[in-house]
Amino acid sequence: MPTLLEDFLSRDTSRVLHATWEIIRSRDEAQLDALLPHIAQIRTATEGLDMGGMLRSNAGNVDHAIAKLESYRGRECWCASYPGMDQYEPAKEQDRGHIRIISASEPGWSMSYVCECTVCGGVFNVEQGDHHVMWWKWVPRGEKRRRAH
Template sequence: MTTLLDDFLSGDRSRVMPAVWETIRSRDPETLDSLLAALPRLRRAAAQLDLGGAIYSNNDHFAHALSKLEHYRDGKCWCAVYPGLLTHDPRKEETQGHIRILSTSEPGWSMTYLCECTVCGQEFDIEQGDHHFTWWNWVPRGLKRRRGEV
């Protein structure tokens, strides 16, 4: 049975990219804990790979997954990973219970959102855009609490 770490280190794009996306989406401590000790190996593996990507570099997605692991290791809230990756759809995040959409602009491809993390209360201004694909730029407002703080 292969592990998520095996997939990351395989060098095979068809295995690496699902591992990247599973890590980016995960809020499971057991899944993320299993990768923390291997962060130096994962960084070396990432530096040796060309994962392609037609519109957005898959290597950037890999780097974002590693950033998520570092944020998790450092006790930052799950929402700390929203800035820096344009694929976090606020509607999907709300459906999963991760954020609350507090307000939106008029519907359209250039919508804006005001959202709040359900864990720490961090608010984000989000700009939605469209150029070959729909994207969301998350900008935090003010300071937030660390994961586990009241």
């Protein structure tokens, strides 16, 4: 089975997208640590690659995965990634144990949440919207904290 690094460097869009989403969803330190020395190489290999995408470019997801690796290298908490991408659904993040939903507005297509990171306690206001696809805008309410190691 190919490694995530091999997938990123393959220039095969399906493999690159697989590695991208593995990183976006990951909190596995060993998995991420293995990629840290190769961030520049990953960026070069994926730069200019036609990643496709119907309503939005998948290249933005690749950029976000690289930004998450850089944030992780800088020892920022996992939640530092939330404002950089509008596809982190609060309910799914809570199901994964990553955040706790403190409050939510009445259910509907346009909702708002207050969420707390289960690692550092950082609190976010989250706005949910829908324009062809559902999205979530994460706005930190206070300072970002460093994750413990």
